[in-house]
Amino acid sequence: MLNTVNFDHDALKNYVIKFFEALNVPEIDARIAADVLVSADLRGINTHGVIRLHSYYGERLLKGQIDPSSPIKTINENPATLALDGGNGLGQVVAYRAMSQCIKKAEEAGLAITTVRNSNHFGIAGYYAMMALPEDMIGISLTNSQALVAPTYGFRPVIGTNPIAVTVPAGKEKPYVLDMATSIVPFGKIQIHEKAKFAIPKGWGINKNGALTNDPGEVIDGGALLPLGGPAELRGYKGYGLSLLVDLLSGVLAGAAFSQNVGRPTKNRNSDVGHFFAAIKIENFRPVDMFKADMDDYIQALKKSPKLPGQNRIFIHGEKEFEMAEKSLRTGIPLLKEAVDALKSAGEKVGVPFDLRPKT
């Protein structure tokens, strides 16, 4: 088990807001960025939360490599489509605004797509897709990322971990929230194993020679992640196809960087990350109440399905994260020791000391 310490949700969020404000991010935007980041930790996605506050965002703001004013520009707009330039702003702020506009357009047109170029790492993709849920819409959120994944039959990282997030509202049941890297695991999972000096299961990644490895350090040091599916015999080329697809939609269609041109968050130039958002209004296809009743039936049928020996639950996507969030709101958000260290070091550099006491 990894070591964690619990922190109060609101206190942690307020700290992150202050952190961003100290870096000249306007308060309203700082609140958005903080909510996205802390939501990741709240939902148990600790690879994408405050552990990256400085390395992915603070450092770049400090060096002037992200524009804290997030000056978004419209490139092309039609009733159901919108192409934006994120102005090299904070990924979370740009993505939040882009998805807000997408939902607004879908309210009128029945569905809408918004693409974004010239943005930055935006945290968890699921956050933006979930914005569609209260509007009785299906939400989609994609982004490309630095090249970390090898294509089938190759061994150099050419494609990002390019996540797919899709949310679908239900009735009494919790909504369906898929939020997945198209690699077997995201890069942050490898980094956390490496920092904690834990081995990784065989299959997650390869070393610089293309051989499967249990050593997270070898994946980081010139190796690559493998796409969902693993070897060709078990159809890893489908995962490779999905990774590529996300880049075609959020990179090439958006007119952003793609493949190896997407900047590493830690590199000294504009990242030019691309995003793709969509919202689909359910009532344009069938009455929302009937839709939600079917969703509930489906979810219940899955949960009642017979379990493998040793298993007592079948999960719906997002369910574990909803339960984790409910618990963490009560008992505090468990942060990895590595995340606390990162916050302390970040706070010193920005002049906003991280002095939160653990929640007991």
Next chain:
Amino acid sequence: MLNTVNFDHDALKNYVIKFFEALNVPEIDARIAADVLVSADLRGINTHGVIRLHSYYGERLLKGQIDPSSPIKTINENPATLALDGGNGLGQVVAYRAMSQCIKKAEEAGLAITTVRNSNHFGIAGYYAMMALPEDMIGISLTNSQALVAPTYGFRPVIGTNPIAVTVPAGKEKPYVLDMATSIVPFGKIQIHEKAKFAIPKGWGINKNGALTNDPGEVIDGGALLPLGGPAELRGYKGYGLSLLVDLLSGVLAGAAFSQNVGRPTKNRNSDVGHFFAAIKIENFRPVDMFKADMDDYIQALKKSPKLPGQNRIFIHGEKEFEMAEKSLRTGIPLLKEAVDALKSAGEKVGVPFDLRPKT
């Protein structure tokens, strides 16, 4: 290796047209259905081609379980959205018409979604997504199917093999054509191995007790297919999530049957299969020529990427199928012995004897 015999493309297609016409399918619709079916064999997707001519289509038409007139009705229409009822028509005909309308709407609105309920098995999903390519659009085609896949931690088939097909046009390079079951392999792959008495690789499916098996017969006899990704440690729940997503979009959103209610093509009732189609007009986001130039660059970069020892090519999705189709147009379409037997038996039942001579 599996035994195959080559047949001329046009002759085979003409035979299938006559077959459908003998079952009261109007000529124009028979041509559509034949083109979809023979395209599968032409592209090397022999699980979804004429091998199923009788068992999935002829038999049902003969018994009055598919309406040969494919009487499609509009349920709900808006500038960018369209919900259709397929009238229990031939899946290929319904899907072709639905995607045609989707493309037409996207031409005006910039993007469009068409859902379909009350349809039947439609063959290869990729066919309809590819219809978007000549229009400089991105095409999406999804369908649900009979429940054959077990969810993670379960072992009973609750979800279909629910394919995802997405096509993206390129410039000088061949377009990107992803057409994948969200299970590791489609059911037809298991059936072909079973008929040929071949073992299947461990991982593709489980037996009725939930154990991995090499015996295709055990998968067919009360077992289940596994979702893309395989075991939980290697993130099979992502494949399960994608299978479920396809059913939420093509089953639940369309108002069609979903999960275990989707009829088996061989069962004695309406299948009520659901489909989901989308078309996205590239020029609404950026100039088409720039988009295509970037696609070409991306494809070339992937192909030039270093190969694993023993490998000499990195493939783009759809590339093998384009090469197969080019070759098969010249030399004839290689049909499995099982497919030829199926055609002979089908022809007898329908009174249209399959008397094509192999191409030599």
